[in-house]
Amino acid sequence: MAPEHLPALFPPRLLNRLTSLLDIDVSLVAERFDQESLAPALARTEILITGWGAPPLGSAALAAAPRLRAVLHAAGTVRGMIGEPCWERGLAVSSAAHANALPVAEFTVATVLLAGKNAFSLRESLRTGHRLPPRPADLAAIGNFGRRVGIIGASRVGRRVLELLRPFNLKVCLSDPYVDAAEAARLGVDLVSLDDLLAGSDIVSLHAPDVPQTYRMLNRRRLAAIPDGATLINTSRGALIDPEALSDELTSGRLNAVLDVTEPEPLPGDSPLYDLPNVFVTPHIAGSLGNELERLGRAVVEEAERLVDGLPLLHQVLRTDLGRIA
Structure with a gap:
């Protein structure tokens, strides 16, 4: 080593x-x-x-x-x-x-809950000078009661995330081609197709392995299926998402993202993702440190x-x- x-x-x-x-x-x-x-x-x-x-x-x-x-x-x-x-x-x-799965799962759960409160965007509003309290109408869609969370991949990390999310009042679904209905029931989660997960989630968290079958699994079509205003969390690998399609979606402001991994990694210094108010980029810190x-x-x-x-x-x-x- x-x-x-x-x-x-x-x-x-x-x-x-x-x-x-x-x-x-x-x-x-x-x-x-x-x-x-x-x-x-x-x-x-x-x-x-x-x-x-x-x-x-x-x-x-x-x-x-x-x-x-x-x-x-x-x-x-x-x-x-x-x-x-x-x-x-x-x-x-x-x-x-x-053992390395636990801190990644903890990081993910923290970001899920913060995303549900729109904490990242509201913090950015404060930072850029919008100091007045948000209007009730601006907060109507905020909160974690009944928030729809989609977990892609029942990996070690994905399973720990499911376990740690269990005490919260969230609606959690899972997509994984290696999990059947009986195992999903044991995990206490609804099993759905990837396309249905994307279309029906307020927060999507990616925990699939980086293997040839998952390369660019979130392509332009699938990213477009995620509802407006939803948050995409990636603590897995940047290669699982089409970087150009992701950049387009985030630059438009249609989606929010928490990205602990990217492609390339690190992002080039002139990447627009660093400065977007709807993107929270961290330097691959979810794993053990x-x-x-x-x-x-x-x-x-x-x-x-x-x-x-x-x-x-x-x-x-x-x-x-x-x-x-x-």
Whole structure:
């Protein structure tokens, strides 16, 4: 992993737990598998602990690590690191994606509730000098009682969002091609088609994975189907939305948006989205940051405990998962 992440992922109390389980040289934080100085350690390594900045674990690295049997990833997706050679070796792979899902879900729920109160636009009105209290007529459509919220994707994040939204008086629906009516009932949500979700939601929140099937899933036609004045929240990936069509919709003022991810990312300095009063752009902060990184490290320590005890990994990533997860 990138060395700067180690202290936040594994503060002393967690590092002590980890070193009581595994024989680790805590001074050895590798950024590349082909470092000459790493060869002796790789030759005897059984478990790799990885994180942001880890390069692909290719055939050469695997050949240099003949005893390797497990990868514990202290971050979300393993897509860029784990490939066919790893599956052919039969490595057990675990990810902390479940732990990273919680802050994204919390961020989403906060933005859903703020969007329902039109907080972003009203704050902008104050900032630009409109200091008089809003008229009752201007506030008639504001509020979260019965607000219609559409969740696209029952991913780890999407499911946590559904769970966290449950106490509120919202009308929540879900669109996900991998969820059937029985599972939707267990999730306590109405299952609808994507087009029906878009047409019937005041707030649309995107939680689908970035896979070929979801590329530009919100194209110009689908964005146009979202009702006037609705808010689009994206904490997933910018590639899921047609950026030109989104820019047109937002520049017109027809839709509002909270964008924690964009395409490209970051937006160019001259992007009109920075200055639009109906757009709230954040710099990819919904995922684990600061003290939240410890949660990812704890997930790795708990998986290491299971390995030592001879138990199966609790958050194992399977080869068949990669076609439908981020």
